[in-house]
């Protein structure tokens with residue numbers, strides 16, 4: 111799952127992960143995080159997710175990070191917005207109407223470039239990464255966001271039956287990644303209709319992750 115894997119997916123429009131509407135677990139549970147009105151929400155590995163529009167419509171400022179410039183260009187074009195483009199640290203920065211998206215590798219995004227955030231929304235980000243990278247990702251996320259509270263969506267399924275992404279990330283791993291710095295509550299679990307690629311039953315969970 112290197113950079114080229116994702117860049118090629120975007121170039122070939124192989125973006126089955128893109129929902130096209132706001133994620134229903136986000137809509138149902140984001141308020142439970144208790145983010146202050148007008149707060150700044152970080153969406154790592156954001157793609158061109160409609161979830162960012164939903165967050166914006168709730169009055170939050172949105173900041174995302176995404177490897178694919180094409181995804182970010184498509185996001186603003188589809189919203190009918192013309193972003194201001196500049197450079198910040200090692201990331202290219204696109205900004206319009208309260209949405210700031212950084213193009214580049216999330217591991218090159220530092221705290222100064224990101225700026226202060228009140229919360230993280232992770233859907234199809236942690237689970238997009240293979241196991242060795244997930245540990246590095248979670249530690250980096252905690253570091254650059256000063257351990258901001260988080261809404262996390264995970265999948266669980268039999269990894270021997272299907273390969274990722276999305277990868278199966280079960281409760282012990284979520285606790286190992288965030289339990290030292292945060293308290294965790296699984297707010298909802300539901301069956302994924304059709305499972306993973308229509309071939310393997312799967313459950314999807316949403317986690318409320320708040321600082322100790």
Ligand SMILES: C[S@@+](CC[C@H](N)C(=O)[O-])C[C@H]1O[C@@H](n2cnc3c(N)ncnc32)[C@H](O)[C@@H]1O
Pocket residue numbers: 116117127128129154155156157158159175176177178181214215216217233234235238275
């Ligand atoms: C499964 S998609 C999910 C996108 C979005 N969160 C959504 O729900 O539609 C994962 C995204 O992460 C991006 N990505 C993968 N590795 C990355 C990295 N190291 N830094 C930034 N973005 C990355 C990919 O280009 C892809 O758009």
